[in-house]
Amino acid sequence: MNFLLDPNISYLILVAGFVMAVLALFSPGTGLLEAGAVVAIIFAGYSVANLPINWWALAILVIGVFPFLFALRKSQKLVYLAISIVALVIGSIFMFRLESGGPAVNPYLAGVVSVLVIGFMWIVAARGIEAMQLKPLNRLGNLENQIGKTRSDVYLTGTVYIQNEEWSARSKQPIPADTLVKVIRKDGFTVEVEPLSDENGSADLLRE
Numbered sequence: 456m457n458f459l460l461d462p463n464i465s466y467l468i469l470v471a472g473f474v475m476a477v478l479a480l481f482s483p484g485t486g487l488l489e490a491g492a493v494v495a496i497i498f499a500g501y502s503v504a505n506l507p508i509n510w511w512a513l514a515i516l517v518i519g520v521f522p523f524l525f526a527l528r529k530s531q532k533l534v535y536l537a538i539s540i541v542a543l544v545i546g547s548i549f550m551f552r553l554e555s556g557g558p559a560v561n562p563y564l565a566g567v568v569s570v571l572v573i574g575f576m577w578i579v580a581a582r583g584i585e586a587m588q589l590k591p592l593n594r595l596g597n598l599e600n601q602i603g604k605t606r607s608d609v610y611l612t613g614t615v616y617i618q619n620e621e622w623s624a625r626s627k628q629p630i631p632a633d634t635l636v637k638v639i640r641k642d643g644f645t646v647e648v649e650p651l652s653d654e655n656g657s658a659d660l661l662r663e
Contacts (some may be wrong), residue, residue: 462551462559463501470568472496472545474575481583485640506559507552516546523580533581540576544569598646601638605648607631615648622646 458464465600472495479488503513519542548569551559558565605618605624608631613637615624623645632635636648 458523459498459502460505462502462506463561463564464546465506465551466547466565467500467568468502469499470543470548470572472499473543473547474572477576477580477583481579484579503550507554510554512546512549515609516540516550519543519546526580536581541571544572555592579659598638598641602651603636603638603646603648605632605634609636609648612632615646617646623653624648626650 459468472492473490475495475515476486479492519539522535522542525541526532526539548560548565549558550590553559598617601617602621603615606614606616607619608629609615609624609626610629611625613624613626614632617638624636624647625645626636626648628649630650635651637651639647639649641647
């Protein structure tokens, strides 16, 4: 396992482990991402145990996990996410050091990887957090009188968007796409809808 004693390889494995852990959080169930993250972190741990490191950088890396967890729960999630990303970038770049005390990771490699990690975390993680924090609609609950909008023409079949979810829909009369509708009843996973007569008042209800 001598390749793990190369600071650049160890740096890449460490970052890959964190990235896979984030992906596993938003795409649970496959087991592949979770296993990959565990293996990468174990390899990175071997490198940490056998290479000179900056303990302050390791502390920043570990502490940076908590803002990410806060981002899953707090309203100002992007602030916490930004703090977590900065901690990941700084902690991983300065984790491994030369005997002289300087960073052992190639600065060009660190720069490219940092840009990729920042882009990935900001786009994928931010959207994933937003999706997790959306108020879910209980599919077994009462949808009667809920306000939605048709995604397609609705008559015998069609789709409507109601409270952050897309539903199969039908109606007693043809309803064009992009029309505000009200749910009359729910039959399994299909809702019966009717067009709203007051477009202005309905738009206010939809925004609420």
